[in-house]
Amino acid sequence: MSSVRLGSSAMLKAVQRLGLGVLIITVLSLVYFILMTQSVAKLVQPRWHNSSSLIHRNASLPQLSQAMHLVTTVVPNNTTSAKKNYTDVSINSKTVTHNVSRHLQKTTPVDVVELARHFNGTWQQNDKAIAVLREELHNCCSTQEDFILTQKNIRIGMNIHYGIQKGKTFKVTSALSRMLPKTSPFSGRRFSRCSVVGNGAILSHSGCGQEIDKADYVFRCNLPPIGGKYAEDTGIRTNFTTANPISQISWIYKGLRSQQGRDKFMTDIKKYPGLLWVSAFQVKAATGISQQALRFVTQRRIRNPALVFGNPQHFINTMNYWKAHGLSNRLSTGMYMSSMALSVCDQVHLFGFWPFDKDPEDQPLAYHYYDKGKADKVHDMPQEFLKLLEWHQEGVVNVHVHKCQAGR
Structure with missing residues (x-):
């Protein structure tokens, strides 16, 4: 009898572990599904749906490039050829210390009308x-x-x-x-x-x-x-x-x-x-x-x-x-x-x-x-x-x- 009880107890524990594993896998799958859904939504979202949020006062060069439909590659700024380690004059300088690739595809479209809008209004000297x-x-x-x-x-x-x-x-x-x-x-x-x-x-x-x-x-x-x-x-x-x-x-x-x-x-x-x-x-x-x-x-x-x-x-x-x-x-x-x-x-x-x-x-x-x-x-x-x-x-x-x- 004791051996039967021991076998039943082991089986019960195994089932419980299996249930916990299934639960964990289910939760992880749900989280993964939510994240993927959000990523896909961003990809299919129209690029010019809210262009003003892409180009603003503190926009970095990579952000501006993306907003202007310019194809760029962003790499860390490791340039040491200048005499000093300069700080960018941007209001938010951390966002602009990147290098933009030197090559822009010839076929890359630029929305010139949208670009020109960012020169509208009264200019304020800083x-x-x-x-x-x-x-x-x-x-x-x-x-x-x-x-x-x-x-x-x-x-x-x-x-x-x-x-x-x-x-x-x-x-x-x-x-x-x-x-x-x-x-x-x-x-x-x-x-x-x-x-x-x-x-x-x-x-x-x-x-x-x-x-x-x-x-x-x-x-x-x-x-x-x-x-x-x-x-x-x-x-x-x-x-x-x-x-x-x-x-x-x-x-x-x-x-x-x-x-x-x-x-x-x-x-x-x-x-x-x-x-x-x-x-x-x-x-x-x-x-x-x-x-x-x-x-x-x-x-x-x-x-x-x-x-x-x-x-x-x-x-x-x-x-x-x-x-x-x-x-x-x-x-x-x-x-x-x-x-x-x-x-x-x-x-x-x-x-x-x-x-x-x-x-x-x-x-x-x-x-x-x-x-x-x-x-x-x-x-x-x-x-x-x-x-x-x-x-x-x-x-x-x-x-x-x-x-x-x-x-x-």
């Missing part, structure tokens, strides 16, 4: 965020002193390291040193309001000329056509203009080798008073023609514009800073000028920055405001534009993508 960013840029790059190559920041016999062609150097000669300014024209200077003008076709029929020209200082890129039929949309003033030594001085003006090329160069540059900035030491191919241009304006005693050389070390430092903040490709001239302006201007307004082939009304758009042009494949314009959107929403810069009041 002095605190601007001050933080300006301090970081000063610490990494010392723009006011080192943006331009001077007798003060180089010495005869030293090697200049090229900004793009790594490993290549140029030994400073006494002839070059004599033609450089003694100190930077930006040393100790500060401007109240600045306009940085890109060449995007978003400027066409914008009516932004007056808005651009009201600035205390105007930056322009790559000797763009100004005045005349473009005046209403792009303004007529400039204080700082960049020139590409290869695609412009070498090709358009035939390297200043012929009298015709020299005469045309001298006539054209007079349209750009102030400073004419040339990137002489980004690649070796640009150095010879840049020095030729500097000798030409020096011999002709052309003082307005004053031709100056960019400092490649400043470019390298600025590149390293932005690599640490998610911009992985080589900076475009417009983005580089925007960084420079943030260092010397209290308020920065950007015009002509819109890297898409559709305008805010979803209509076809050319590349430049003055010609069809071809899309830039060296720089990652959409990636840079996300940074500009972030800046705009934080009150760091005012990006103008809609028609200005005069053009409405």
